[in-house]
Amino acid sequence: MRSQSTESESSATDAAALRATDAAGPRATDAAADDAVKNATSSGATDGHRAVDVQGVSRVFSGRKGASVTALDDVSLTVAPGEFVSLIGPSGCGKSTLLRLIADLDEPTAGQIQVFGKTARQARIDQAYGIAFQQAGLLPWRTVSGNIDLPLELHRVNKAARKARAAELLELVGLSDFAAHYPDQLSGGMQQRVAIARSLAESPSLLLMDEPFGALDEMTRERMQNELVRICGETGAAVVFVTHSIPEAVFLADRVVVMSPRPGRIRDILSVKLGDTGERGENLREEESFFHAVSQVRELLHGESPNSESPNSESPNGVRGVETR
């Protein structure tokens, strides 16, 4: 008797809920819910802060005998929540140094860095970002899923939650069948996918990537780029992506930051935004706008003077390191 009555009660509430949905129109609610999710993932945790805010940062490495190298000189850059920014430049332009400074793996000689409104150090302690390096850097004695849940294990997430999260991420990077494999049984591309899954383990709102596809062959590389675009669309995370491949930078990014070496400076920032994240696909590589952006970046990279007049560049005055967006 009793169970029957509760059952009828619950079905009554269900019906009420259904009616409410009907009234609002199912499509409208779905869209609203989607928006809510997007906000929660891309900017909910950020409270209107920029994802990354670099202000007047310099980094000088002091060598032996008083010789010092200026890796970065008065660099300023901001990254909005959910935005994909590529850093590109020749070797020695300080792009990796900049990434390491944002990650608090190194400290600036001058200037300030904030990540989601916190100091870089606090952001690191709070696990505000996920990171991936050129080398996958998987621990060879842990299985694929063991590698993915390493950060969760280190931060004392319980076992069931870890297992569920690892399975979810394996699904996301398409390696569900390899959960129990060891890294030495995987190809380079697969290892890198595991590393990306690991960087996403704690659902960070910011991903820092230091040439993650640098060691892969061209075919694998393009496939990984497509996947990264899809993954970023699904997670809504902001990305700072270091690369020295022009097509890669253009294909992936909303904005491409072109850097020049000795001392490392931002030469220009080019807004590409060739399509919404998630809508960019393989055919984008064939489009006119893509080639156009590629040649723009190339001109910026090869231009001797930082004031070189590039027609669609955002800072025609060549004010270095300043965004005019």
Place this chain on the structure above:
Amino acid sequence: MNRSGRGTTWRRIATGALGIVLLCAAWELYKLLGPADGVVVGGLTILPRTSDLAMPHLWTMAERVLEPVTGASNAVPMWEAVLQASLFTLGISAVGWLVGVSVGLALALLMQRFRLAEQAVLPWVILSQTVPLIAIAPLVRRWGAQIHFGEFTWENWMSVAMIASYLAFFPVSVGALRGLSSPDAAHVDLMRCYSVGWWKTLWRLRLPASVGYLLPALRLAAASAVIGAVVAEVSIGLRGGIGRLIVEYAGAAGGDPGKPWAPIFGSVLVGLVAAGFVGLIGLFLRRFRRGEVPA
């Protein structure tokens, strides 16, 4: 993959056995064909005489092991005496190995943690191995004799174990230091990104990464501990071990050429057991010995 794995295992065993057979054959062949007075070049004997006294037949040695130690009526068989002495020495070596490994690991951790400690300690660690055992054995014994806390008194076997550990700690400290510093910069950076402390980094990254370096060091330490124990038994004059037996039976070589060989085989046995034990440890840790294919 499994089948080929088993195949190579069998081949390795066969190759090992073949090596022993070849050694035996070389011994007997030289004894048969070599000149009675040995090979002498310019007054220097470079190969031994082939008499039964200098080079007993292998079967003489084998037979001798089965006979009683002496002619006395209550004498135990030779193999029993040797086995007992071997066990005694093995026990002391094991204690020395454990102490040596602990000290070696502790030193390696200290040197990994503090650069200053590495600069201060490492030269002494290396220097320590240049001191001859014969010199420190009596010292250790004398110092030990002065130790008394309540019920505890220092015994001679402890001095022997101490000297065994003195030899054993060296490879461990050097090997472990290399192993603990072996993780890639990227791995260390990653741990920093996860903002985990030194201990967690040690446990999750440095120790597992050091296994590949640690196992050969442990094997070397086991061999060193056995050698240290045997030599220290002799120089301290401890009874009951294989070292003492080697010296004792060597005196009988004149009338009983097979006798000195028994304790020598005994010490080989101790070394094999020690190395086998480390091999067993390696079997348990084989997960940590997978090579990473660079991405």
